[in-house]
Amino acid sequence: xxxxxxxxxxxxxxxxxxxxxxxxxxxxxxxxxxxxxxxxxxxxxxxxxxxxxxxxxxxxxxxxxxxxxxxxxxxxxxxxxxxxxxxxxxxxxxxxxxxxxxxxxxxxxxxxxxxxxxxxxxxxxxxxxxxxxxxxxxxxxxxxxxxxxxxxxxxxxxxxxxxxxxxxxxxxxxxxxxxxxxxxxxxxxxxxxxxxxxxxxxxxxxxxxxxxxxxxxxxxxxxxxxxxxxxxxxxxxxxxxxxxxxxxxxxxxxxxxxxxxxxxxxxxxxxxxxxxxxxxxxxxxxxxxxxxxxxxxxxxxxxxxxxxxxxxxxxxxxxxxxxxxxxxxxxxxxxxxxxxxxxxxxxxxxxxxxxxxxxxxxxxxxxxxxxxxxxxxxxxxxxxxxxxxxxxxxxxxxxxxxxxxxxxxxxxxxxxxxxxxxxxxxxxxxxxxxxxxxxxxxxxxxxxxxxxxxxxxxxxxxxxxxxxxxxxxxxxxxxxxxxxxxxxxxxxxxxxxxxxxxxxxxxxxxxxxxxxxxxxxxxxxxxxxxxxxxxx
Ligand code: F6P
Numbered sequence: 001x002x003x004x005x006x007x008x009x010x011x012x013x014x015x016x017x018x019x020x021x022x023x024x025x026x027x028x029x030x031x032x033x034x035x036x037x038x039x040x041x042x043x044x045x046x047x048x049x050x051x052x053x054x055x056x057x058x059x060x061x062x063x064x065x066x067x068x069x070x071x072x073x074x075x076x077x078x079x080x081x082x083x084x085x086x087x088x089x090x091x092x093x094x095x096x097x098x099x100x101x102x103x104x105x106x107x108x109x110x111x112x113x114x115x116x117x118x119x120x121x122x123x124x125x126x127x128x129x130x131x132x133x134x135x136x137x138x139x140x141x142x143x144x145x146x147x148x149x150x151x152x153x154x155x156x157x158x159x160x161x162x163x164x165x166x167x168x169x170x171x172x173x174x175x176x177x178x179x180x181x182x183x184x185x186x187x188x189x190x191x192x193x194x195x196x197x198x199x200x201x202x203x204x205x206x207x208x209x210x211x212x213x214x215x216x217x218x219x220x221x222x223x224x225x226x227x228x229x230x231x232x233x234x235x236x237x238x239x240x241x242x243x244x245x246x247x248x249x250x251x252x253x254x255x256x257x258x259x260x261x262x263x264x265x266x267x268x269x270x271x272x273x274x275x276x277x278x279x280x281x282x283x284x285x286x287x288x289x290x291x292x293x294x295x296x297x298x299x300x301x302x303x304x305x306x307x308x309x310x311x312x313x314x315x316x317x318x319x320x321x322x323x324x325x326x327x328x329x330x331x332x333x334x335x336x337x338x339x340x341x342x343x344x345x346x347x348x349x350x351x352x353x354x355x356x357x358x359x360x361x362x363x364x365x366x367x368x369x370x371x372x373x374x375x376x377x378x379x380x381x382x383x384x385x386x387x388x389x390x391x392x393x394x395x396x397x398x399x400x401x402x403x404x405x406x407x408x409x410x411x412x413x414x415x416x417x418x419x420x421x422x423x424x425x426x427x428x429x430x431x432x433x434x435x436x437x438x439x440x441x442x443x444x445x446x447x448x449x450x451x452x453x454x455x456x457x458x459x460x461x462x463x464x465x466x467x468x469x470x471x472x473x474x475x476x477x478x479x480x481x482x483x484x485x486x487x488x489x490x491x492x493x494x495x496x497x498x499x500x501x502x503x504x505x506x507x508x509x510x511x512x513x514x515x516x517x518x519x520x521x522x523x524x525x526x527x528x529x530x531x532x533x534x535x536x
Pocket of ligand 1: 143144145146194195196197198199200203254255340493496
């Protein structure tokens with residue numbers, strides 16, 4: 001039997017095993033957890049036992065995770081459908097040297113980083129100013145990977161924020177840029193156009209809007225623009241001075257790009273030193289990932305738990321539940337990271353997958369989610385593996401009592417999911433409330449929790465820049481390992497193309513310059529209704 005088939009059989013065999021039973025084995029919590037850089041990953045509240053773990057590790061070995069990992073770190077072109085290396089790790093290992101096509105890429109990485117640092121120092125010290133004085137606000141215009149990473153990071157590192165206010169515009173919906181710019185003074189605002197390709201329609205449309213807005217108040221709007229892109233020719237055509245263009249190479253995937261120029265808004269907000277602390281945390285996770293044995297390797301273990309739940313247990317979604325308000329944007333960030341990377345339907349060689357690819361990822365910070373969707377997680381008919389995360393310490397020492405409540409809620413949820421409440425326990429509760437007979441039975445049944453619902457918990461010391469960098473790098477590598485095990489290319493995103501093409505083709509139908517010949521009846525009717533509403 002193949003390892004894959006053994007794992008499928010194992011999943012069937014243990015499907016109804018109560019999780020609590022696993023804790024009859026002494027020291028389960030200790031042996032089903034691992035630690036790196038102060039991050040403790042506890043996966044003991046899952047249905048993985050020693051035999052399953054051995055099989056999962058054997059699967060990772062069989063699928064060549066170690067070799068592929070080395071190929072990634074050393075600059076091999078593992079993004080095979082685009083013929084590109086995958087080297088976001090180079091952006092945070094600035095001392096290293098990595099060859100792509102025989103040339104060391106690191107001197108250019110270091111030079112761009114140094115230029116970002118110099119620009120950040122100048123802006124933060126008031127040496128680079130707007131045409132109305134010191135820069136008070138920075139507007140990052142970008143979408144997807146050119147938005148989600150820095151937006152998440154600026155919020156995550158709010159306690160370290162001592163630079164200009166940062167705002168993020170992503171949506172092509174004019175409401176987004178309108179509402180952000182409405183509160184700002186063009187003469188003291190820096191606009192950053194963040195786009196790897198510098199062709200993304202949403203970003204370029206918003207950039208034009210911002211330039212018009214800037215021109216209403218300053219004589220030289222382009223002087224208050226910066227660009228983050230791989231496309232130097234296009235940033236020049238837009239009129240942005242090369243001194244404020246921070247370039248990077250095609251081996252940085254959009255959703256992996258916050259460590260380099262795409263992180264400029266964060267660097268301006270928190271300063272280069274704090275930014276570099278984040279890089280150092282991520283680099284430490286890289287070293288751990290590259291060297292730790294699989295059984296102690298956090299990204300590998302996270303991936304194996306994910307593969308177990310999705311591919312073998314058949315749980316289609318994964319909830320990410322940070323008990324950390326400042327990680328509010330992490331679920332959205334992970335949606336792109338995980339679903340754009342591993343939402344594929346064919347293997348690297350183009351063959352149809354015979355199993356499911358990546359799961360649906362979603363989530364919200366606790367405790368807010370508890371008062372919204374946890375009902376379904378506890379009592380719904382579907383099993384949803386939950387990934388809890390929480391810091392041992394908060395940043396507000398005078399609110400330590402609130403932090404204690406936060407942690408208590410986090411731990412209580414994973415306990416409740418595992419423990420559940422039996423019908424007998426529910427009957428007891430109803431009896432104590434004075435109910436009896438058929439009404440007691442009916443009411444008790446609504447109060448049963450099936451329990452044995454799997455979860456993991458990531459406990460970290462405090463959301464410092466280092467810890468934040470390590471958490472994001474942990475998830476990046478987890479996605480990588482899952483992709484290797486699934487045999488797919490985690491670094492392309494062809495699935496976003498069709499909608500983009502059709503949107504471009506539909507614009508003339510909506511403005512009436514095309515009759516939309518060949519379009520389906522539904523799309524044409526909706527377009528006609530739009531035109532009618534416009535008076536067209
Ligand atoms: O459409 C998807 C995508 O290509 C993402 O992968 C990327 O992060 C985003 O668009 C933005 O792309 P760009 O940085 O080139 O504007």
